[in-house]
Amino acid sequence: MTAIDIKRNDQRQRFEAVVDNQxxxxxxxxxxxxxxxxxxxxxxxxxxxxxxxxxxxHALDWARSNDLRVVPNCPYVAGWIERHPEYADLI
Structure with missing residues (x-):
């Protein structure tokens, strides 16, 4: 996959990427x-x-670099962390 441009939108409290106009x-x-x-x-x-x-x-890396603890309320994020144990220390 080609690298995607991910930006943090503080005002809307979200990380965003536009891929094929989506x-x-x-x-x-x-x-x-x-x-x-x-x-x-x-x-x-x-x-x-x-x-x-x-x-x-990207969001987890940003959280780590800002010394934030992560609460994975989204089932996708929780599952992703389970599959990538190098991020488990954030929760």
């Missing part, structure tokens, strides 16, 4: 030193390309 997001909320990752959405038109995983990895 907006893909990971929505979050921050409370103190905790980031709750609440929902990942990738439109069906661009699904199956690993986009959700890339956005999740």
């Amino acid at each position: 907006l893909c997001v990971l929505e979050y909320t921050i409370d103190g030193k905790t980031i709750s990752m609440n929902h990942v959405r990738v439109p069906e038109a661009v699904g199956g390309r690993g986009i959700a995983g890339e956005i999740t990895r």
Whole structure:
């Protein structure tokens, strides 16, 4: 997969990537030193390309670099962390 450009949108509290004119997001909320990752959405038109995983990895890397604890409210994020134990220390 070609690298995608993921940006953090503080105002809307989400990480965003536009792929083939489709907006893909990971929505979050921050409370103190905790980031709750609440929902990942990738439109069906661009699904199956690993986009959700890339956005999740990007968000977790950002959380780590900002010393935030992660609450994986989204089942996709929770499952992704289970499959990538190198991120388990964030929860």
